[in-house]
Amino acid sequence: MMQRLASEQIDVAMPGRGQALGSLHPVMKTWERVEKIFASMGFQVADGPEIEDDWTNFTALNSPENHPARSMQDTFYVEDGLLLRTHTSPMQVRYARDHVKRYENQLVMPDIKIIAPGRTYRVDSDATHSPMFHQVEGLWIGKNTNFADLKAVYQGFLEAFFETTALKLRFRPSYFPFTEPSAEIDIAFDKGNLAGRWLEISGAGQVHPIVLKNFGLDPETYIGFAFGSGLERLTMLKYVNVGEATPLSIVCGAPNVAPNMKVPCARIGAEIPLDSGDVLHIKLGKLRGVESHGMLCSAKELGMIQIQDGLLQLDDDAPVGMDIRQYLQLDDTILEIKLTPNRADCLSVRGIAREVSALTGSSLVVHKTPAVAVSLEKRLPVHITEPNLCGRFSGRIIEGVNAKAKTPSWMIQRLERAGQRSVSALVDISNYVMLEIGQPNHIFDLDKLTGDLCVRYAKAQEEVVLLNGKTVSLQEDVGVIADQIGVQSLAGIMGGMHSSTSDQTCNVYVESAFWWPSSIQGRCKRLGLTTDAAHRFERGVDPQNTVYALEYLSQLIIEICGGIASIIDDQIINIPTTNPVNMRLSRAQKITGIDFTEKDVSEIFDKLGFSWEKNGDVFKVTAPSCRFDIEREEDLIEEVLRIYGYDNLPVRPPIAPQQFLPVPDQVRSVHDLRHLLMTIGYHETVHYSFVPKSWEQQFSENTKPIQLLNPISENMAVM
Incomplete structure (x- = not known):
């Protein structure tokens, strides 16, 4: 017995076997940290369903059906008109309405102070977007809660989250349908790897009066702010870190190379940027046994829009040996401007110039176009039957144009810098006018039209072949321009192939119109189209600009293609009134x-x-x-x-009664459960909410899963 006890004795001083700790997912750590910080400021945590109805997710937040702002938050749909929430704001709607109802018979209603963290969904799937992500939104509504309070609250949150005051905050004007004024919030650190770089971190603004009314509140009495931040972004910031005297011999296999043609040449030592992001260094090489002292370049290789196959052929008078950047005026700065859906007035060079003038105080020089000489008294009759479709229609005939005329190089260069490919002189002129002054227009081949034009809504199942070659079948709420034969153009969207211009065009009919935004919104998406014209018309164009645009268009056509113009037929039927x-x-x-x-x-x-x-x-x-x-x-x-x-904006900490939030002893939060599982070795993961339908059947024996009506792929088809 003693021997057995001796062999089985335990040294209590020895360390135990222990158990490896598990881990928490970084995003969930951020989620928990955000909740604790805002709880210390008196914010409560709201929760709600991920599958929402349209009214709560969009309409209650001032995004009516077919509004352009909805394209910013396109989402997944399921049966019975339900959808996956695109943000956590629906939880704010539900909480605020319940809060108002709870205190409707009391003399005093406490401020609404909540944050709403959760999973959200959008139809995005590329290198920079995920169809599912995590977000936290905040809402504070009271009687005196203003924009300056928002700045103080959010700055206090960031300083607590990053545990430093060595950061800066910047508010930029923006647009969200549920707030006004609205802002994008940027952050910059004074120290570390990201020092000095501005990073977008949140969207915010004062709650829109319409949204307050949908909450059941009087916007004259109650005001407040809202903000929204991506938890993934917060997590990453917190936890994750030629003309030579002697001709050069260059081997070239381009299909259009020819004797005496002038083309751009990249000599030895030049660097050509590639689509992959790498750089091609031009060196002395040997192809098929022949030394090559450089590379002849196409437009694409120069970072320009490819308008022809093979090498970029320059004009015959191009001076040999000049730097191609100087010759093509490529040493230019191109600004890509992110416009919000409410600023359609800036969808043109003139609109941007007008905005810069207001911001800087510099004078605005407006190009004035004199009326072209009228040599024809004829006109093409146009009958407008739908005043809620077309509010104004201006048109004229131009005869004797040379459609084979060459687009001036200055116009091609400006179009290229705006992302437009040169097509033909008439098409280029039309695009140029739209980009400069913001008024879309259309040019018909007059000889291909039969009889009068009629502006109307389409007949059921009426068809048209569009300029892109696509045949579309129309519903009765799509506006069209038709002649006696049939539809020749989709109103405000795209022209038809039958009446399009070509090299044989001699006579044209040009139109410039005001189409009501409500008659354009939603039609492109339904037809599977995306056009510059519809992008502008569904947001709204200046109804007073149609005649000026037509005069400018006519002037450029006559200068470049020749021809003589008729009088302008300008019909004003139903345009918006400008009320004070x-x-x-x-x-x-x-x-x-x-x-x-x-x-x-x-x-x-x-x-x-x-x-x-x-x-x-x-x-x-x-x-x-x-x-x-x-x-x-x-x-x-x-x-x-x-x-x-x-x-x-001043940083003014808000003054409000501090609320002590109850923490019941018998209730444990989901964060407590996660920490407990971590201590016994479990590792937390975060997955997409979407899986293949077969997985749901095989692993859960669920034969009736929640089916997405518009899945990104079959591997992400059900919830």
Whole structure:
């Protein structure tokens, strides 16, 4: 017995076997940390369903059906009109409505202070987007909760989250349908690998009055702010870190190479950027036994739009030996401007110039086009039967054009810099006018039209072959321009192949119209089309611009292609009226937290080209016809703040009663459970909510899973 006890004795001083710890997913660590920080500020955590209805996800948040802003948040759909939420704002809608109902019979309603973290979904799947991601949104509504409070709250959150005050915050004007004014929030660190770089981290703004009404609140009494941040982005920032005297011998196999042609030449030592992001270094080489002292280049190899096969052929007068960047004026700066759906007035060079003038105070020089000489008295009759489709239609005939004329090089260069490929002189001129002044137009081959034109809605199952060669069958809510034969163009979207111009075109009919945005919205998506014209018309164009655009278009056609013009047939049927909008100075101060003076506001309205009158505290403002997005007081407040400068927002910590949130002893949070599982060796993972249908059947024996109506792929078809 003693021997047995001795052999089985235990040394209690020896360390135990132990158990390896598991791990928490970085995104979930961020989720928990965000909740704790905002809880310390008195925010409650809201929760809600991931499968939502259209009203809660879109309409209640001021995104009506077919509105262009919905394209920013296209989502997945399931049966019975339900969808996967595109943000966690629907939880704000549900919480706010319940909160208002709970206190509707009481004298005082506490502020609404919540954050809503959760999974969200959008139809994005590329190198920079995921169809599922995590987001946290915040909402604070009270009687005096303004934009300056938002800045203080969010700065306090970031300093707590990153555990440093060595960071800067920048607010940039933006657009979200559920907030106004709206802002993008950028962050920059003073130290570390990311020091000095501005990184977009959140979207935010004052809650839109329409959204407040949908909450059941009076926007004259209650105001507040909302913000939304991606948890993945916060997680990554927190946890994850020629003309030689002697001709050169260059071997070339391009299909269009010819004797005496002039082309760009990359000599030894030059660097050519590749699509992959790498750089091709030009060296002395030998091809088929022949030394090659460089490379002859195509337009694509120079980073330009490819308008012909093979080498880029230059004009005969191109000086040999000149730097190609100097000859083609490629030493230029191209700015890619991210426009929000509410700023259709900036979808042109003139619109951007107008905006820069307002922001910088520099003078705006507007190109004025004199009317072209009228040599023809004839006109093509146009009958407009739907005033809610077409509000204004301007057109004219131009005879004797040379469709084979060459587009001037200056126009080709400007079109290329704007991302447009040169097609033909007539097409290039049409695109050029649209890009410069923002008014889409269309050029018909007059000899291919039969009889009068009629602007109407399509007949059921009517078909048309479009310029892209696609045949589409139309529904009765799609606007068309038709002649006696049939549809010749989709109104405000794309022209038809039958009446399109060609090298044989001699006579043309040019039109410039105002199409009501509601008659264009949603049609392109349904037809599977994307066009520059529809992009502008569904957001709205200036109804006062049609005749000017037509004169400019006519002038360029006659200068480049020749011809003589008829009188302009301008029909004004039903265009928007520009009504004055009142803005109270006291309201602007309350919403923004900035003590604007009368001088500040009046100077800003002058810069924007708004006419105004003042009566006491109220500015009565009339916006120009290009700014039809100015409809209510909040629109003017946003304009004032935008020009005044978001960077001038004060950081003013909000003053509000502190709420002590109850923490029941008998309840454990999901975060406690996750930590417990980690201590016993479990590792946390985060997966997509989508799987192949076969997996759901094999692993869960679920024969009726939630089916996506528009899955990205069969491997992500069910929930």
